[in-house]
Amino acid sequence: MLNRIVIVLVFVPLAIVLIALAVANRAATPFTLDPFHPGNPGLTVEMPLFVYLFAALVIGLFVGSFVTWFRQRRYRRIARERSQEMERLRAAERQKGSALAPTDG
Known part of the structure; x- marks a missing residue:
């Protein structure tokens, strides 16, 4: 439900503004x-302004x-270091626990 509210309140108006920006430019x-x-055709690209704006945004x-x-x-x-240390401590605890466990026999 919260996801739908966020979409309606944020993304729909944002989409409307971006579409209006693209149409106006x-x-x-x-x-x-x-x-x-600046007149060098080899290094000049001519596109609609909204393409430049969206490219800059991305x-x-x-x-x-x-x-x-x-x-x-x-x-x-x-x-990562703490996770590795926890795994090492768990392995040591398992090893210690198995050494203390009584054996049948």
């Missing part, structure tokens, strides 16, 4: 990678995700 816009010779999402993942490596390492 349909004109072809040149994008050049050569700032000194690239920003990927860069932000990568930076977040990279900054959390310390916490993942600590969690």
